[in-house]
Amino acid sequence: PSSFVLLDRLPLTATGKLDRTSVAASTKAAPLPSSDAAHTSRPGTAAEETMKELWREVLRLSRVELDDDFFDLGGDSLQAVRLFAAVRDRFGKSLPLATLFQASTVRRLAAAVEEHAGDARSALVPIRAAGTAPPFFCVHPVGGEVLCYEPLARRLGPDQPFYGLRAISDDVERDQPGIEDLARKYVRSVKSLQREGPYLIGGYSLGGQIAFEMARRMRANGDHVALLAIIDSAPRSACSRPSLARLFLNAARRLPSWLADGHFLAKLRFWRWRIAAALFDASVPGQAQMPDEIAEMWFPEDRIPLVRALAAARDRYVPGPYDGRLTLFRPKAVPLLSGEDPEVAWRRLAKGGVDVRILPGSHMRILSEPAVESLATQLAGCLDAALKRPVSRRASRLPCLQPASP
Structure with missing residues (x-):
């Protein structure tokens, strides 16, 4: 394994099953160096670097990586609104907020902006x-x-x-x-x-x-x-x-x-x-x-x-x-x-x-x-x-x- 994380207890869902999403978020707390580090920290495209800057501003974080998840970083609905307003101002493209469910990382959201992805007409x-x-x-x-x-x-x-x-x-x-x-x-x-x-x-x-x-x-x-x-x-x-x-x-x-x-x-x-x-x-x-x-x-x-x-x-x-x-x-x-x-x-x-x-x-x-x-x-x-x-x-x-x- 590339890392070991000690938890007081395993997080559970409301139905008593293992909450794998929370476990995944916990494993980000103390990763050991791995072969993926170079890939994660490498410079991204211009769109990805701009997106990282916007995420840092909105989430008030000093560092954000390309594969960090918006919700795992503590992002909420109000911050999402501010983020998408900043995306619209910086990129000149307006995406539905629901795009964040399918593109919740910096890398994927930057790609969605470049492709102008997201069904803006679906309820x-x-x-x-x-x-x-x-x-x-x-x-x-x-x-x-x-x-x-x-x-x-x-x-x-x-x-x-x-x-x-x-x-x-x-x-x-x-x-x-x-x-x-x-x-x-x-x-x-x-x-x-x-x-x-x-x-x-x-x-x-x-x-x-x-x-x-x-x-x-x-x-x-x-x-x-x-x-x-x-x-x-x-x-x-x-x-x-x-x-x-x-x-x-x-x-x-x-x-x-x-x-x-x-x-x-x-x-x-x-x-x-x-x-x-x-x-x-x-x-x-x-x-x-x-x-x-x-x-x-x-x-x-x-x-x-x-x-x-x-x-x-x-x-x-x-x-x-x-x-x-x-x-x-x-x-x-x-x-x-x-x-x-x-x-x-x-x-x-x-x-x-x-x-x-x-x-x-x-x-x-x-x-x-x-x-x-x-x-x-x-x-x-x-x-x-x-x-x-x-x-x-x-x-x-x-x-x-x-x-x-x-």
């Missing part, structure tokens, strides 16, 4: 294509991309295929679709890969609402939705403006957990805007257009039109009843200022009931380490249980929804 993103289990499909949050799901896919292990559904920014900005339109499109994408059930679908934040509408349409069409996983998402009724008395009562009750989660300045600026919107916007209470100074705290400038279009779709969406059961994953820490409890709102919509799973962390951290480990563990159990559950034989067509034509 379906194979975050982890391998595995023998039925695939899990997860819908994008309000940012439109699915890189945020990489830690969750990794934690679920190599036997669980995991596909993201991302928004096509040009289409969304041009057409201003509703949640129903997005759900219809994403159902077609799912069925292009998996023609028959059981279907396992979910989504985080806004993605949970889109996944809910997808499940409604699939059930209305007679499809078997084995699992609908809603990850800290609330239907519109839970986001509507509460009375001032209720708003401040909720704030007093939730203040300790809110303070414990950090990000004070960003939160104060955000909620200053939300309070003003809730009090003074007459057209859509509590959902006035997000100011640039707020949007830019989380999204790069070129993503803001997409974010606003998706937020507008969320604000217009009025969910109907779902003739099935859903699983709600929610953190202990809840928003400081909000109306109805999301669990209560989902129970009114899901006629088959709501299974609630409480997780550590907060809305902004639930998909990041270390909180994502608990999410993956519970989601893995739900995926296994869903596939063992017998198919409901009752009529699944909803009287308020025509059968979809995926």
